[in-house]
Every structure is written in structure tokens, then in C-alpha cells.
Amino acid sequence: MENNTPKKPAIPRTAMPCQPPEERRHNFKEVALGYTKEMAAAEASRCMQCKKPLCVGGCPVEVPIRDFIREVQQGNLEEAYRIIKGTNSLPAVCGRVCPQERQCESKCVLGKKGEPVAIGRLERFVADSYIASSACEQVTGDNACAVPVKGKKVACIGSGPSSLTCAGVCAAAGIKVDVFEALHEPGGVLIYGIPAFRLPKNVVAIEINGLRQTGVDFHLNHVGGKTVDVAELAQEYDAVFIGVGAGLPMFLGVPGENLVGVFSANEYLTRVNLGRAYDFPNYDTPAYPGKNVTVFGAGNVAMDAARTALRMGAENVHVVYRRTRAEMPARLEEVEHAEEEGVQFAMLSAPLRFNGDENMLLKSVTLQKMELGEPDASGRRRPLPIAGSEYEMDTDLAIVALGTRSNPVLLDATPALKLNKRGYIEVNEETGETSMPGVFAGGDIVTGSATVILAMGAGRRAGQAIVKRILG
Amino acid sequence: MPTPILSKESLIPGKTSKLVLEAPQIAKKAQPGHFVILRMSEKGERIPLTIADADPEKGTITIVYLVMGKSTALLESLNTGDTILDLCGPLGRATHIEKRGTVICVGGGTGIAAMHHIAKGHSRIGNKVVGVIGARSKDLLLFEKELKSFVDELLISTDDGSYGHKGLVTELLKDRLEKDKDVFEVVAVGPVPMMAAVAETTKPFGVRTTVSLNSIMVDGIGMCGACRVSVGGETKFACVDGPEFDGHQVDFAELRRRLGAFREQETLSLEQWRCSCHGK
Numbered sequence: 123m124e125n126n127t128p129k130k131p132a133i134p135r136t137a138m139p140c141q142p143p144e145e146r147r148h149n150f151k152e153v154a155l156g157y158t159k160e161m162a163a164a165e166a167s168r169c170m171q172c173k174k175p176l177c178v179g180g181c182p183v184e185v186p187i188r189d190f191i192r193e194v195q196q197g198n199l200e201e202a203y204r205i206i207k208g209t210n211s212l213p214a215v216c217g218r219v220c221p222q223e224r225q226c227e228s229k230c231v232l233g234k235k236g237e238p239v240a241i242g243r244l245e246r247f248v249a250d251s252y253i254a255s256s257a258c259e260q261v262t263g264d265n266a267c268a269v270p271v272k273g274k275k276v277a278c279i280g281s282g283p284s285s286l287t288c289a290g291v292c293a294a295a296g297i298k299v300d301v302f303e304a305l306h307e308p309g310g311v312l313i314y315g316i317p318a319f320r321l322p323k324n325v326v327a328i329e330i331n332g333l334r335q336t337g338v339d340f341h342l343n344h345v346g347g348k349t350v351d352v353a354e355l356a357q358e359y360d361a362v363f364i365g366v367g368a369g370l371p372m373f374l375g376v377p378g379e380n381l382v383g384v385f386s387a388n389e390y391l392t393r394v395n396l397g398r399a400y401d402f403p404n405y406d407t408p409a410y411p412g413k414n415v416t417v418f419g420a421g422n423v424a425m426d427a428a429r430t431a432l433r434m435g436a437e438n439v440h441v442v443y444r445r446t447r448a449e450m451p452a453r454l455e456e457v458e459h460a461e462e463e464g465v466q467f468a469m470l471s472a473p474l475r476f477n478g479d480e481n482m483l484l485k486s487v488t489l490q491k492m493e494l495g496e497p498d499a500s501g502r503r504r505p506l507p508i509a510g511s512e513y514e515m516d517t518d519l520a521i522v523a524l525g526t527r528s529n530p531v532l533l534d535a536t537p538a539l540k541l542n543k544r545g546y547i548e549v550n551e552e553t554g555e556t557s558m559p560g561v562f563a564g565g566d567i568v569t570g571s572a573t574v575i576l577a578m579g580a581g582r583r584a585g586q587a588i589v590k591r592i593l594g
Numbered sequence: 595m596p597t598p599i600l601s602k603e604s605l606i607p608g609k610t611s612k613l614v615l616e617a618p619q620i621a622k623k624a625q626p627g628h629f630v631i632l633r634m635s636e637k638g639e640r641i642p643l644t645i646a647d648a649d650p651e652k653g654t655i656t657i658v659y660l661v662m663g664k665s666t667a668l669l670e671s672l673n674t675g676d677t678i679l680d681l682c683g684p685l686g687r688a689t690h691i692e693k694r695g696t697v698i699c700v701g702g703g704t705g706i707a708a709m710h711h712i713a714k715g716h717s718r719i720g721n722k723v724v725g726v727i728g729a730r731s732k733d734l735l736l737f738e739k740e741l742k743s744f745v746d747e748l749l750i751s752t753d754d755g756s757y758g759h760k761g762l763v764t765e766l767l768k769d770r771l772e773k774d775k776d777v778f779e780v781v782a783v784g785p786v787p788m789m790a791a792v793a794e795t796t797k798p799f800g801v802r803t804t805v806s807l808n809s810i811m812v813d814g815i816g817m818c819g820a821c822r823v824s825v826g827g828e829t830k831f832a833c834v835d836g837p838e839f840d841g842h843q844v845d846f847a848e849l850r851r852r853l854g855a856f857r858e859q860e861t862l863s864l865e866q867w868r869c870s871c872h873g874k
């Protein structure tokens with residue numbers, strides 16, 4: 123530990139330039155504009171190049187953080203890019219959406235006395251600045267493309283970060299990959315869930331184009347368990363990877379939840395992101411308009427829904443959460459950005475029922491005040507209702523962001539897949555292989571709703587196991 | 595890969611057509627009760643339509659639609675040889691079909707086409723199928739010929755009496771149920787008020803009644819909850835738990851309200867499209 127104590131006087135963390143809140147709450151352009159070269163150099167110079175870099179242990183895919191920052195310090199962006207790409211296939215995505223404050227940055231020694239190095243911002247800077255010279259480099263970070271292996275092929279079901287990563291690993295080894303995606307656009311949550319103001323669509327498109335050019339074919343409108351059968355794919359392909367995400371949105375289970383005006387965050391975000399409802403009626407998919415919007419939940423999904431509602435023209439947006447700000451699972455940056463944009467927070471409040479008019483249109487929600495009791499199994503203090511504390515809040519659009527359960531479409535059609543108690547697919551931790559030989563799985567359909575980087579990590583592990591199985 | 599339209603047959607000029615699509619993968623798996631999701635253009639909306647027929651040998655599926663708003667109007671503007679940008683399916687749970695005796699299949703309006711596939715399934719397995727179809731007038735009646743080719747009996751009603759019984763399908767249904775005690779199931783596909791009326795009619799007879807719900811859908815694979823309906827006091831997702839449910843348990847009033855959720859935007863969308871089309 124002794125070599126990890128800061129010696130230099132603390133230089134403040136370099137702020138991320140952002141669109142001003144007043145402007146950005148009316149548009150879908152990216153909020154965080156990205157470091158300039160100078161900013162990146164200044165931020166990189168804060169890194170002490172520790173002998174034992176603790177940050178790396180905080181990264182689920184162990185990006186050699188110290189090493190890539192060293193290259194940024196020396197101005198070698200190409201080398202920095204290669205280093206990151208060695209373990210993280212989607213750095214431009216991760217730099218934007220990873221909860222760094224709970225991962226790498228939480229372990230950084232500078233964080234003990236001051237603020238940690240802005241690792242995520244540097245990662246994004248490197249990924250955005252370096253333009254890969256070939257598709258193969260885009261996918262693997264390496265220009266030595268593999269020679270196509272004749273007669274071997276892999277099927278990936280779903281096209282979220284887990285499948286994209288698995289596909290990339292296999293393609294890099296020269297194996298032909300067919301991706302089957304249910305929706306009409308590839309990318310999973312990166313496309314239909316996370317809004318463009320946080321993750322511009324072209325960032326994802328660049329990655330998908332890279333994969334296409336290295337021989338990955340995307341078959342859209344193909345539903346695993348419906349259009350294509352897992353067992354049949356397992357016959358036809360040398361291996362199958364299932365990365366269909368978690369899916370099925372949960373509701374609150376309170377009266378009035380089916381009133382017109384109550385939506386799942388998944389539906390609201392899908393309409394706006396996948397359906398481009400922000401450009402209605404130029405695009406055909408509408409989103410439900412709301413003046414007084416309430417959002418239930420406090421994760422990234424809730425923040426995205428709240429900030430999207432603002433941009434869709436809401437006058438007031440309240441995030442209703444039964445705990446307090448400290449317990450909110452969303453990325454810190456998203457909470458801060460939401461606050462700056464004018465999202466209001468009704469903390470320590472839980473919904474009891476939705477109230478509608480005679481036409482079943484949502485008019486208000488009855489809330490109950492909560493207080494925090496003893497910590498529960500999750501380690502967070504349990505919210506307890508305060509008797510007689512009911513109050514009513516006007517709302518004409520309520521968005522429920524409580525998380526998801528496992529989607530039954532593929533699972534019901536594939537009884538041979540062994541599931542765990544929570545209804546997710548059971549896999550061998552090291553390889554990602556399921557109870558069906560040659561069929562692998564990873565991402566949210568294995569872990570339940572988690573993170574992009576964990577889904578990628580799972581896709582990578584499975585991809586490596588598949589390559590090893592096929593090529594020996 | 596866009597889906598080619600192999601043939602288009604206008605059933606009610608400008609309002610309803612029957613399209614045969616080249617979709618071998620879907621045709622191979624399509625069962626009665628299944629539906630597809632389509633998107634006509636780059637900027638289009640995803641809309642669900644029932645698979646009215648499927649031919650696995652030829653690799654085709656048949657859809658029949660009523661022009662309601664912009665998306666169906668766009669579909670109606672396409673012709674044989676044109677393509678549909680996105681086609682996804684087969685979705686939903688297949689109809690539960692077992693050999694039990696006599697089944698009455700009721701269809702109203704465009705629902706007759708959707709009912710056709712279900713009736714065919716019952717006929718194939720050896721059930722006696724009584725078809726009951728209705729429309730406002732003779733010229734709006736669909737699929738009479740198709741149904742006649744396999745049903746054991748076909749009862750017809752029109753609101754104006756221009757063909758068959760003058761009145762509602764439920765009157766024919768009630769009459770039949772009173773006379774025929776061997777009916778093990780009634781299936782109804784059509785407008786919401788019709789399905790609600792059918793469920794109301796069959797209730798006193800205690801006969802199993804299956805309805806096919808047409809709630810608003812987005813993804814069609816259980817990821818959004820747009821399609822939720824109340825069945826027996828429980829929330830169900832029509833796209834993965836249905837679209838067929840026990841008609842005696844469905845909250846039809848809620849379904850009707852939820853179907854109107856986007857009426858303002860739908861009207862705007864259609865008007866804008868009509869203007870832009872006529873401008874050209």
C-alpha cells in the first residue's frame with residue numbers, strides 16, 4: 123500500500139463540458155460533450171501510475187487502466203485504444219454508461235483524499251478520438267485479422283452488448299456469426315432503452331458496422347423461440363449464444379395501474395428511442411403526452427424516463443422513490459444531470475393507487491410517506507410506511523421503472539434450458555454454457571437486470587469458450 | 595430482408611384487402627391464433643395483424659386488414675410486387691385446439707379473416723365447426739367462400755338484412771346455443787363490443803368462450819407492457835400471454851379505453867399523411 127499514497131498536491135478533477143441545462147432539456151443531443159485534447163491531457167496527468175493499480179480491480183473486465191492512461195499522458199492515443207480494446211470491445215459505450223463511481227473510480231487512490239481520476243471520461247475520449255483503420259481493428263483493436271475458418275459458424279440470439287461482444291470475439295477468430303434479433307434495429311438496450319442524449323445512436327452504429335464488415339450477419343425481426351428455435355439452431359450451428367436481455371417490465375401492483383396514462387419505462391423509452399417519437403409525426407410512433415409526469419423508481423431507467431419526459435415537453439417531472447438520494451441505484455452523473463435539468467425528486471414516498479376520471483384517464487396518484495428503518499438483505503435501509511401520511515399528487519403521465527423479470531418468449535419455447543430460482547438461465551460461470559450442450563448464455567437473461575459492462579464481460583467469456591471449443 | 599407481397603385482393607374497395615406474403619420461415623411455424631408485427635417504412639410504426647392463413651409448402655402467409663389510420667392506409671397503398679420493410683413472427687400463443695366435438699366460431703368485420711385460421715385448425719383436427727359471421731351489409735362480408743370450403747355450417751347475419759339473418763351475430767349464436775347442447779367452445783374474433791356481446795351471450799350457457807384481443811402493441815414480445823389487459827382481475831400481456839383469453843374473464847371496458855389512448859396523435863398522423871399525399 124505504501125507506494126499507493128498520493129505525494130503530489132491534488133489537482134482538481136477536470137470537469138466534463140456539457141450542454142447547458144436550459145438548452146439541453148429541450149433537445150435529444152448528447153449532454154456530455156466529451157473532453158478536448160487539452161482536458162484529456164490534464165486529467166491523465168493526475169494519474170500517479172501506481173505500481174499496484176487498484177482501479178483495475180474495480181473494472182469488471184479488468185481494462186489495464188493505468189497503462190492506457192500512461193499512453194494518453196504520452197499522447198499515444200492509438201496505443202491507448204489498443205490497450206482498452208484488448209479487454210473491452212465497446213469502450214465508446216462503456217466510457218459513457220458504466221457506473222464508474224462504483225467500479226474503477228471507486229478504487230482509485232486519489233479518491234481517498236480527493237477526487238479519483240476520471241477514468242470513464244478518459245476511456246470515452248480515447249474511444250472517440252481514435253478512428254479505427256479497418257473493421258477488423260474496430261472489432262478487436264488489432265489489425266491482424268483472422269483468416270476465415272471454413273465451415274464453422276455461431277448463432278447469437280439478441281443483439282445487446284452481450285451478444286455483440288460474443289459475436290466480436292468469434293468473428294475475430296475467423297468464425298462466421300449470424301445474429302438473430304427480434305426488433306427491427308440491432309443494439310438491444312443501447313438502442314431502444316438508453317436515450318440518445320446519453321448515448322448517441324451513431325456510437326452504437328459504428329460498432330455494429332464494424333461487426334458487419336468482419337462477417338457478422340444481422341437477421342432482424344427474428345425471434346428466438348418463435349421464428350427460430352434454439353434446439354434447431356444448435357443443430358445447424360457449431361454453438362449458440364443466448365443474449366436476449368431481461369425484458370418483461372414489472373409494475374407496481376397498485377390499483378389503477380392500467381389507467382390510460384400509466385406506462386412502463388420500457389414502453390415509453392422504446393416509443394421515443396426505437397420509434398423516434400421525439401420526431402412525431404414525421405415518424406409514425408407516438409408517445410403519450412404528459413404535463414405533470416411522475417416516474418417511479420430510482421435507477422438509470424427512471425432517470426432516463428424522467429429526462430426524456432422533460433425533453434418531450436413535460437412541465438413538471440417528479441421522480442418518486444421510497445428511499446432517499448443516497449440509496450438511488452442510478453449512476454451519480456445521471457442523477458446530477460437530471461437535477462440540473464429540473465427533474466424534481468419526491469423522496470421517501472411510495473404510490474398507493476392511481477386515480478382516474480370517468481374515461482379511465484390518469485389524473486393523480488396517491489402517495490404515502492416513508493421512513494427508513496433497519497437495513498434489509500440488500501444492505502440498504504428498509505423503507506417503512508408512516509401511518510396517516512397519505513397525500514395526492516397531480517399526474518397525467520406516470521412512468522413505472524421498477525426493473526424487469528425474465529422474458530418468457532424464448533424460455534417457454536426451450537424447455538431443455540435449466541433456469542435458476544429467479545427464472546433466469548443457469549450457466550457454468552466460467553464458460554457461460556447452459557444445460558444444453560453447445561448453447562451458451564450471458565447478460566441480463568442470466569444475471570437479471572445488470573449493467574452493460576457485465577453483459578459484455580459475459581459475452582466475452584462465452585465467446586472465448588466457444589472459440590476454444592470450435593477451434594481447439 | 596423486406597417481405598414481398600405476392601398478391602393483393604381488394605375485399606372492400608379502399609378499406610380492406612387480403613395480402614399474400616412470401617414469408618417461408620414464418621409460414622413454417624405459424625399456427626392458428628398467431629399474429630405478426632409489421633412496419634411499412636423507415637419511419638413507420640410497428641403494428642400487429644393476425645395471420646389469417648398460412649401455407650407452409652408455398653412458404654406464404656395471408657393477412658387481412660381494415661384501414662384504420664396511417665399505418666394501415668400505408669399498407670393499402672402497396673400493391674402486388676411491392677415489399678413490406680419489416681415482418682416479425684409468428685407471435686403470441688397458438689390457439690388451444692383439441693378434438694372435442696362442436697365448436698362455434700364467430701367472426702365480425704375484419705375479425706372474420708382472423709377467425710378463419712382458427713376455424714380451419716378446429717376443422718383439421720376433426721371438430722364440427724359452425725361458423726357465424728356478420729357485417730353491416732352484404733358487401734362488407736368477408737371470407738364467406740373461404741369458410742364455406744371447410745366449415746360444417748355457416749350462419750350469416752347483416753345489420754341491414756341485405757344478406758342472411760337481419761340482425762346481430764349474437765342473435766344467431768343464442769339461437770344456436772339453445773338448440774345445440776353439444777357445443778364445447780365458442781370462439782369470437784371481431785370488434786371489442788362484438789366480443790363483449792358474445793361473452794355476455796354465452797355466459798348463461800356456461801360454455802367456454804375464447805376471444806382474441808387486439809390491444810395496442812409495440813414490440814409484441816413481452817418487453818413493454820403496452821398490450822396489458824385485465825383478465826379475471828389479473829394483468830396479462832396480450833402479446834405473450836394471449837392474444838386469446840377467456841371471454842368471461844376479460845375487462846372489455848378497460849380494453850376499449852386503452853385502445854383510445856393515442857387517438858389524438860393517430861388522427862394527426864393520418865391527416866398529415868393524407869395532406870402530403872394529395873399535395874403530390
Ligand SMILES: Cc1cc2nc3c(=O)[nH]c(=O)nc-3n(C[C@H](O)[C@H](O)[C@H](O)COP(=O)(O)OP(=O)(O)OC[C@H]3O[C@@H](n4cnc5c(N)ncnc54)[C@H](O)[C@@H]3O)c2cc1C
Binds near residue numbers: 575
Ligand atoms: C433505460 C435503460 C438504461 C440503462 N442504463 C444503463 C447505464 O447507464 N449503464 C449500464 O451499465 N447499464 C444500463 N442499463 C442496463 C444495461 O443496458 C443492460 O444491463 C444491458 O444492456 C444488458 O445487455 P444484454 O446483452 O443482456 O441484453 P439487452 O441489451 O437487453 O439486449 C437484448 C436484445 O435481445 C433482443 N431479444 C429479446 N428477446 C429476444 C428473442 N426471443 N429473440 C431474439 N432477440 C430477442 C432484444 O430485442 C434486445 O435487442 C440500462 C438499461 C435500461 C433499460
Ligand SMILES: Cc1cc2nc3c(=O)[nH]c(=O)nc-3n(C[C@H](O)[C@H](O)[C@H](O)COP(=O)(O)OP(=O)(O)OC[C@H]3O[C@@H](n4cnc5c(N)ncnc54)[C@H](O)[C@@H]3O)c2cc1C
Binds near residue numbers: 661704853854864
Ligand atoms: C394481436 C392483434 C391482431 C390484430 N389483427 C388484426 C387484423 O388481422 N386485421 C386488422 O385489420 N387489424 C388487426 N389488429 C388491429 C390493428 O393492429 C390496428 O388496427 C392497427 O394497428 C391500426 O394502425 P393504424 O396506424 O392504421 O391506425 P391508428 O390510427 O394508428 O389507430 C387506429 C386504432 O387502432 C389501434 N391501434 C393503433 N396502434 C396500434 C398498435 N400499435 N397495436 C395495436 N392496435 C393499435 C387503436 O385502437 C387505434 O385507436 C390486430 C391487433 C392485435 C393486437
Ligand code: SF4
Binds near residue numbers: 183187225226227
Ligand atoms: S470499462 Fe467501465 S469500469 Fe472498466 S475502466 Fe472503463 S469505465 Fe471503468
Ligand code: FES
Binds near residue numbers: 811815818819831
Ligand atoms: S406489446 Fe410490448 S409487451 Fe406486449
